[in-house]
Amino acid sequence: MDLETKKNVFVTLGRFLNQFAEDNSTKDSSVPQNDLFFDDFHQLIHLSQSHNGWYTPEQVYFSIQSWAKALTPANLNQWTSSYDFNGNKSKTIALILAGNIPLVGFHDFISVLMAGHNAIVKTSSDDQYLLPFLAKYLIAIEPELANKITFVSGKLENFDAVIATGSNNTARYFEYYFKDKPSIIRKNRNSVAVLNGNETKEQLVALGEDIFRYFGLGCRNVSKLFVPKGYSFDAFFEAIFEYQDVIHYEKYANNYDYNKAVFLMSNYQLLDNGFLTLKEDINYASPISSVFYEYYDTLAEVEKRLELDTEKIQCIVSNNLIKNSIPFGQTQHPQLWDYADNVDTISFSLTIK
Known part of the structure; x- marks a missing residue:
């Protein structure tokens, strides 16, 4: 799958997500696969609080709208323009995701796919429904992704690198368990x-x-x-x-x-x-x-x-008091090129041998 195809897939996902808002969710008949996915996703949003008590509809809608605004042609073009994807060999990257906020691991997920790799995903028990649903939507849009996305509940096996997010305590376990693999291990921040x-x-x-x-x-x-x-x-x-x-x-x-x-x-x-x-x-x-x-x-x-x-x-x-600070009210509006812990996951993915 070439880069333009992948970007178009995520633009379509952005259009799908943009239909869902707390004040008014409106079905757009021009969005692909809507008849199969719109009603089920709307229902899942409102079931999310029963899966995780912190996932109120307001918070889930906010996350969804944030991703809808991020997944635009302009943003995806700007994000991917910094990398050379030519000649990159497909590897398998294991993703161990957190579940503190809705879709918190989605950026790692799309970064791995954008780099041309396969993703083996182990979701948090606190957020185990939203991402798999969106993965099914992506596969419906582009069936070739079916061979590149796997969700597991048990032991992770047969992978070349790992991106794991957890607490300071779990990070020590991750660092030991994955010591022989290229890895990004995220701790508390x-x-x-x-x-x-x-x-x-x-x-x-x-x-x-x-x-x-x-x-x-x-x-x-x-x-x-x-x-x-x-x-x-x-x-x-x-x-x-x-x-x-x-x-x-x-x-x-x-x-x-x-x-x-x-x-x-x-x-x-x-x-x-x-x-x-x-x-x-x-x-x-x-x-x-x-x-x-x-x-x-x-x-x-x-x-x-x-x-x-x-x-x-x-x-x-801050109000420009500290270098590299961001304006008030913007912490939950990161751009695609704003990486967690300032670790560029695509660059990491492209260096895996």
């Missing part, structure tokens, strides 16, 4: 925001999106704030008040109550608005419903700190 007190209300509202999207479960969610000494959180709390409805979701509310109680029993000083706690802490990984913060004297010291901890950081958000 978190995202941070750096503030200076001059942010507009609109920017702080957008920061709320970076914090609360997917209930804060993703590595691209902001879980830590760096603020100047003497910073007042009044404007921050005022701006994020529009996300207050998150507390009406039972799983989030249970985490809020539990984590707040643990903090208080440990005599930690908290800032609290009734649906989010802020705790001063040097760590990056805060529990659900909480964000850590840390004071700084100079931006230079923050930049140095983040450079030292680069392997712990996924995204840095």
Whole structure:
């Protein structure tokens, strides 16, 4: 299958996904295979919460729309233009996927296929329906993909390389188990925001999106704030008040109550608005419903700190205060060429011998 065919397949998938939106899912008769797949996918979206309690329709629709916007001809052309696919020999790459947010492993999946390889996929038990469904749709569009996509539930066998995503603990297991294979092993990462007190209300509202999207479960969610000494959180709390409805979701509310109680029993000083706690802490990984913060004297010291901890950081958000930072509200809108952990999976795939 040549590159143009693969790009056209994913453009068609983008058109299919673009039909599904939380406020209005509209069937487009010009989308291939719609009669076979539209109703079933719509039903699967609404069943997702029964498979994983965090996968509310709102969050699943958001993920689907994000991929619909990514899989356009312009984006796919720009993404693939950086690589030389000529002469690449097809290999088999095992994918061990996470399940913290809907379709979190989809980028690895399409990267492997775009590079011309076969994918053996082991989904997380927390997200084992959405990707296989989309794989069936891709195969219906391009039957040649049937020989390039395999889903397994048991032991992974007969593969040339592996891309595995998990926690710091599982990463140690992966590193040992796959020590003889080319690999990308992803560990825990978190995202941070750096503030200076001059942010507009609109920017702080957008920061709320970076914090609360997917209930804060993703590595691209902001879980830590760096603020100047003497910073007042009044404007921050005022701006994020529009996300207050998150507390009406039972799983989030249970985490809020539990984590707040643990903090208080440990005599930690908290800032609290009734649906989010802020705790001063040097760590990056805060529990659900909480964000850590840390004071700084100079931006230079923050930049140095983040450079030292680069392997712990996924995204840095700021108003151009830190180099390579991204604007508020954009953490959950990565481009196809924004690779997790800054590891280029296509380049990796093209170097497998």
